Amino acid sequence: MSKLTLFNTASQRLEEFAPLVPGQVRMYTCGPTVHDYSHVGNFRTVLFQDLLRRVLESQGYQVTQVMNITDVEDRIIRKSAERALSIDEYTAPYIDAYHEDLSTLRVEPAAEYPRATRHIPEMVSLIQQLDAKGHTYVSDGSTYFRIASFPRYGVLSHLNLSGIKAGARVDVDEYSKEDPRDFVLWKARKTGEHFWETALGPGRPGWHIECSAMSMKYLGETLDIHTGGVDLIFPHHEDEIAQSEGATGKTFVRYWLHAQHLQDATGEKMSKRLKNFATVRDLLAEGYTPRAIRYALLTGAHYRSPLAFSEDLLRQAEGAVRRLDEFVVRLNIAEDATGLPPEDVKRQWDDALSNDLNIQEAVGQLFKFVGGLNTRLDSASVSEAERASAYAMLKHANRILDVIDFPARELEDTITRLIAERKSARDANDFARADAIRDQLKAMGIQLYDTKDGVRWKRL
RNA sequence: GGCGAGUUAGCCAAGUGGUAAGGCAGAGGUCUGCAAAACCUCCACCGCGGGUUCGAAUCCCGCACUCGCCUCCA
Incomplete structure (x- = not known):
């Protein structure tokens, strides 16, 4: 078969795929933020990942896939606080539902589903590495990544970031950044919010650091493939590159792949915000x-x-x-x-x-x-x-x-007997009786077909 | 405003220089006791206007429209 080619977002062109270690693929796929049920748009990206994984496997690669579960994030913090629940209590039903939906859609399970809240030490350690290399600064108790210290910033998204203006779309607590492009690694504790007491001070992780920390923990410092929806290209994945490569000095990801969005019937992006979404359930x-x-x-x-x-x-x-x-x-x-x-x-x-x-x-x-x-x-x-x-x-x-059913070709005795009975009725031109049996079988989940080669059946 | 993607039959969609895959739906027919399925036939001047070429849905230029990203949305 021809060589596998994939479109790499970083180079913006098709590239022949070859993993770092022959025969083995290390793949990290951005998973859900469990603040609510995921909608089918989220699952489109998941099915793209499933497709990629299965194609790799069918070509003989052994694939190790890791999918993160983001369970610390603004909306989770806010909603769990509103309901006076711990983060775990709040997210548990959504995590369960997510796995149910994956199973419903026959998505091959990943090797690991690491959760952000279970990897705080790894994130802190990574931030400390960045600090040691001069990529960070602290302001008002929060730790930031200094973009100016990482010249390659922008290689993935190809955006001209000089246009970003301070204050335009910047969170209130981020006014103290040196440069509006800088992003937060560790957010200082806010009153009433969940927080972790760490060497970086009390607070919680920024959004991007979890993926760098967890992907490198489970897959090593250089991944073959990293995927997600196109909306993650910037800033999420761009920031992951800065954090990971800033810390290790090695190439973080060799192939970046991104799935386009699902739209609603009118052509608009399906999203929670627009309320134009449907869930699997x-x-x-x-x-x-x-x-x-x-x-x-x-x-x-x-x-x-x-x-x-x-x-x-x-x-x-x-x-x-x-x-x-x-x-x-x-x-x-x-x-x-x-x-x-x-x-x-x-x-x-x-x-x-x-x-x-x-x-x-x-x-x-x-x-x-x-x-x-x-x-x-x-x-x-x-x-x-x-x-x-x-x-x-x-x-x-x-x-x-994985959508075709290959039903067992063996039937229960009672059904075999009914089929034989119907044949006798048909042979005797007793069509009323024959049709009644056919209806009965249909109710039992067996659909009959009369063909020139005799009767055939399938399970409904 | 910057960057990017797209516009192919009623609907979805492939096609990346040689006179339009496939699926769904529709019409007519074959088969069948009926039903179900299947089969056959029919159904596209590839957004618009130029250009390059022996030849363009495919390359170039312009226009129109749609969509996405531009700091926490997959």
Whole structure:
């Protein structure tokens, strides 16, 4: 298959991917801030990460993925204080819900889900390293990163930062910065806020430091891949580079990848602030299946293009998933059948994904294959070997897609008996009886099809 | 204002110089006791205006519109 190329935000071009250590990929993915339920826009980025991870794995890499859980942050501090809860008490239900949603969407679990509140010492230590190298200063009890001490600042976001004006969008407690571009590493304690007593004084970590501290703790000082939503490019990831490289003097991340946003049906960015969002649990309550939500987020648009999320998109996804399911049933292959995917189709699939994760192209090729074989299944008999090969192709594709169900081909005795009973009724032209049994089976979750080769069934 | 992305059929979307993949929806047909599925046929002058080229959705210039980022939003 062709070499994997990925679009690196830092270079703003496609680059051939090669990990630092051959065969092994160290990947850090920016996870949720657990101040509330995550919405499907957040999960679009997660599914992009899942796609990347699965493609890497299908190409033989051993991937170590770490996803942070941000559980200290302005909104969490404020809301937990309002409800008189500890940070842990406040965030626990949202962390649980997040993991539930990941599971619903069939996202492969990361190796670690480190939490900011559990890594305060690591952050303090990192800030002390920065201090030793002259990158910090203290003002009003807060510790800041001095941008002027890090000439490479801006390499990721490519922003001209000279235009940032003090006071325009700067928090009240940050008036004491030397330069408006400087950012806070450690925030001095404010009255009524949760705080940690540390060598840096009482306070809490700034937003960016947790990702530097935790990613380097679990993955080492140089990561192969770091991902997140495009809105994190600046300032979050830019600041992570300054902090990490300022402390270690080594390249922090080799490939930066960013997912575009999900938009609402009118084309506006989905966000909590605009209240134009839906959560996974909202969609489930409306009757959409997890597989359709996954398919819509995964294949709705290339990860570097915005995706307008709508009911239409979800309905289309339901249809596409159904088509694949039907095809599996039609192949009528035993679960343990062995076969290899057709080489040309497999190559098209793999090559499309290697091309900066072009899953739309890959899925297009897959459906073309499905359609072609469906035609032949209709008009000619297709050998068991070829059907097994097609089945293997679907299995291969599903390593990435993970939306196709491969139901067990064995039925409970009662169901087998009902199917036989219905056949007798049909043979005797007792269609009323036959249809009644068909309805009964449907209620039991078994859909029957009468084909020229006899009756087929699938689980609903 | 600065930087960036985008505009392909009713909807979603691929395509990165050789006369438009795929999915959903729709119309007509085949098959079927009915149903379900599947199959066949039909459905695009690629935002607008110029230019380069034998040839452009694909390259260049201009215009229009949409969206994102520009200090704590994935």
